[in-house]
Every structure is written in C-alpha cells, then in structure tokens.
Amino acid sequence: MPQGNGETVDVAKFKLEGATLKIEGELRAPAARELRKLCSSLFETSEGEMRLDLSGVRSIDSSCISVLASLWVRATAARRRLGLDVSPGVRRIMEYSGFDKVFAL
Numbered sequence: 001m002p003q004g005n006g007e008t009v010d011v012a013k014f015k016l017e018g019a020t021l022k023i024e025g026e027l028r029a030p031a032a033r034e035l036r037k038l039c040s041s042l043f044e045t046s047e048g049e050m051r052l053d054l055s056g057v058r059s060i061d062s063s064c065i066s067v068l069a070s071l072w073v074r075a076t077a078a079r080r081r082l083g084l085d086v087s088p089g090v091r092r093i094m095e096y097s098g099f100d101k102v103f104a105l
Helices: 029-045 062-077 088-097
Strands: 013-017 020-027 050-060 082-086
Touching (some): 013 029, 020 029, 050 062, 050 088, 062 088, 082 088
Parallel strands (some): 020 050, 050 082
C-alpha cells in the first residue's frame, strides 16, 4: 500500500490453522479489527494452548499490542496458555513497551 512519501507498507496477512494464528507483514491500526476478530476465533475454536506466530511481522503498533493483551487476559482468565513467536523487530518493541514481561518471549 503506497504511503504519501512514496514508501510501500505491506498489509498484514493472517492465516488461522487450528490453535495457531500466523501473521506476516505490518501490524498497524488498520489491521487491528481483523486481528481482534481472528484472535476471538482462535480463542473460541481451539482448546488448550494457543499460539500466535508473529515471526513474519516486521512492526507492530500499540493498537495491535492492545488486541494481543486482550487475548492474553482472556486466556489467563480461562487458565489457558498463549504462546508467542516473535521477530527481532517485534521483540524490541515488546521490550521497549514492557510487554515482554506480560508475554513470555
């Protein structure tokens, strides 16, 4: 998707398979609604541990981190585990924001 400055930003791509949601690209505010919907489906259609594979995500903003935090709250309340695989870029953002202490990275 072209930006006003000529840069191209990839849109997030989602793939839900069983208890794993795999995401690639950029997780920014426009993707938050779809992310929330898929996280809800992941929670409702799987049992036991859920996995979010963010190893193909280059960047994540606060709106999408908020969606992940909401899923973590639901999982914790239901006594379910939420595993997270992250790229180095997402790890840095999580560490900077303090969410590395919420999610076991």
